Amino acid sequence: MGLTNNHFTEVILDSLGEGLFTVDKEFRINTFNRAAERILGIKKEEAIGDYCKNVMKSIRCFEECPLGRVLETGKNIYDFESELHHRSGRSIPVKINAAVLKDYDNSPIGGVISFRDMSYLEAIKSDLLTRSNFHGIIGQDKSMQEIYTLIEEVAESDSNVLIQGESGTGKEMVADAIQKTSRRHDKPFIKINCSVFPPQMLASELFGHVKGAYTDAIKDRVGRFEMADGGTIFLDEVAEMPLQMQVQLLRVLQEGTFERVGESITRKVNVRVIAATNKNIEACLKDGSFREDLYYRLNVIPVYVPPLRERKSDIPHLVQYFINRLSLIQGKKVDEADDEAMDILVGYDWPGNVRELANAIEYAFARTKDNVIHASKLPPQVRLGSCVKSGNNQPIGRNNHNNHSEEYITIRSALERNRWNRSMAARELGMGRTTLWRKMKALGLEIG
Amino acid sequence: MSEMLGNRYFLARQFDKALQYFEAALLESPDNNRIKKRLIICYIHVGQIERALSFFYDIVKIDPFIIINTDPYYDDCPCLDMIPGWESKLNKDSPKSDLYETLGMLYLFCDKDKSITYFRKALNQTAYKATISSILKRLTSIDSMQAH
Structure with a gap:
């Protein structure tokens, strides 16, 4: 017909x-x-x-x-x-x-x-304005915004920086961002992890050596400080540095001078130092494993990178970022994590921080056959360790609406109309799911 | 073109602009009562009561129900919004006859009896006695016809 x-x-x-x-x-x-x-x-x-x-x-x-x-x-x-x-x-x-x-x-x-x-475009604009991706650092949380602001504020400075934060929080990315935004961005940027070298080797790595300085020193070698001359050096795990080495580092920071191992010629460099540690530096000062004078030389611009559990509002953004990145790299179309999976991810404490989250998403991504990551595909330690268990998506804060803002009522009504399915509610409200999640959190409409 | 632009400004309640386009549109279709109805409102809004009365009379002569059957929402007629403003002027001393004429015209879009009341009041003072009498005759004749 x-x-x-x-x-x-x-x-x-x-x-x-x-x-x-x-x-x-x-x-x-x-x-x-x-x-x-x-x-x-x-x-x-x-x-x-x-x-x-x-x-x-x-x-x-x-x-x-x-x-x-x-x-x-x-x-x-x-x-x-x-x-x-x-x-x-x-x-x-x-x-x-x-x-x-x-x-x-x-x-x-x-x-x-x-x-x-064009709501989606507005959401992208808003994301850009709130700087959810600052030189590769993903995070809209206030604590992260403060870090971005600080980095921009000190862009013109050559002062040393000490970045503190737990393992996996992204200290190296912060160091990268500081270098990229600094006046020295087009100069050498040398990185070294102080914890991986034995004391003798670390001195050689940092300051170089001359032929015959020790058994394996078969030729002269330029150290990292010389390589970084005019630019920046990133000393990761700086609190692992032996005390003797700390004295030498202090001298470079104070005078810009050092000698290669096995040589008496004093060399002079102009290097900006960005150091990082996951140790409690105050405790190291107390137990004498880290020199106080070095600490003050390094800690001119202190940066504290919060653990992921202290900025949970960033988890949905990070999850989406990792999914998008994996989709792009692996050419496999996975769009998002479903609400239940997201609740579990948000409810987990992430002792390994962003690095652990990235690994968890990669694990779930590999196990996912359709275009949505379900809770059952998450690593067992995340599912078992989360304060949100599978199947529990009852919202916290189902208190009365009295005295709530217009936004609270609009969002809550949309959620209720969609039986608390955030994907559908977000679609109705014309905003991204992560934006909705962030707003829900801010308004006390959390899933628990 | 002109009629649609007139409608655009009429919907936006920019009666002075709508007026220009409706006047032009009426030259193209002089018998278009819909344009005339809207012109009545526009002329009242800009204070050209004589022009409004002229179009009003034209329509009433043909068929008063063209105006009486107006649905304020469906026809987007602003009479209900305009009437209170004009009625508030009644409280001032010695209202002029054109005030009664205006209210008589506006009320016919939504309340025929009140329209008749105002035209009767206008009759004693108006400079257009013949026109108003004729309008009244036409409107009251509807009543008697309906009564039969």
């Missing part, structure tokens, strides 16, 4: 991803496609026959009606940035195309407006 012309047109219009409606010359809606229903949250039956201004409910209908502009200028409109309103009252950034429909006599008989929901 064939389709009638009208039905055929309707099928075509409903297949479009863009919202589309047409009006007659009195601006009464006479076509309203499925995407328009979805974007505006308005049923076709409600829209048809009503004036577009009553359906769109946008002040812009009065001030800058796109069809009015087409009528006045005689030129169709493309990608006109505007704003419509969802039935819930939420504003939707859109790009509008508009054209006037004319009869055979070239007289206007109405108009057609199509619009694209």
Whole structure:
């Protein structure tokens, strides 16, 4: 059985991803496609026959009606940035195309407006503004924002930096960011992990040696400080440095001078030092394993990178980042972790911090056969160690709504309408799931 | 083109702009009562009561129900929003006859009986006695026809 012309047109219009409606010359809606229903949250039956201004409910209908502009200028409109309103009252950034429909006599008989929901772009803009990815460091949490600000503030400085934080928190990435934003960004950047070399070797690594300085020294060797001259050196695990070496390091920091092992010639360098440690440095000072004078020389600009458990709002961003990265590298399409998996990931304390999270996602990614990571695919220690167990997605904070903000009520209502399914609620609210999660956390609408 | 632009500004309640386009549109289709109805509102809004009355009379002569059957929401008629403003002027001393004429016209879009009341009040003072009498005759005749 064939389709009638009208039905055929309707099928075509409903297949479009863009919202589309047409009006007659009195601006009464006479076509309203499925995407328009979805974007505006308005049923076709409600829209048809009503004036577009009553359906769109946008002040812009009065001030800058796109069809009015087409009528006045005689030129169709493309990608006109505007704003419509969802039935819930939420504003939707859109790009509008508009054209006037004319009869055979070239007289206007109405108009057609199509619009694209640009909310996702706004979300990206917002992410960029809140700097969720600062030189590769993922995090929107206030503590991370403060680090980004500090890094930018000290970009012009050559002062030494001491980065403290637990293992796996991303201290090296912070060091990278400091170097990239500094005046020395185009100069050598040399990294060394002080904990991996025995004392004698560490001195040779840092300051170099001359041939015959010790048994294996078969030729002269330039040390890392010389290599870094004019630039920056990153001393990871600096608190593992033997005391004798700390004295030599202190001298380089104070005077910029040192001697290669086995040589008496004093060499001078200009190196900025960024040091990092996962040890409790105050305890090291107390037990005498780290020199106080060196500490003060290094700790001119202190940076504390918080453990992941202290910035749990960043977990959804990190999870999505790792999934996207793995998808790209491995060419396997995995879109996201489902709500239950995300709850478990957020409920886990991550003693190994971001590194452990990255490994957990890689593990789950490898086990995932469809495009969503489910809770059952997470590593057992994460599933068992999380304070959220599988199947428990009851929200905390189901207290009354009294005195709550408009945003709280809007988000909560959307969640309730969607039975606390955050993916669906986020779609309805026109925001990303991680954004919704962050807002839920801020508003006390957490899953526990 | 002009009618649709007139409609665009009428919907946005920019009556002065709508007026220009409706006037142009009426030149193209002089019998378009829908344009005339909207022109009545526009002229009232800009204070050209005589022009409004002229179009109002034209329509009432043909068929008063063109105005009486107006649905304020469906026809996007702003009469209900405009009436309180005009009625508030009644409290001032010695209201002018054009105030009664204006309210008579506006009320016909939503309440015929009140429209008749105001036209009766206008009758004693108006400079357009013949027109108002004729309008009243036409409106009251509907009542008697409906009574029969």
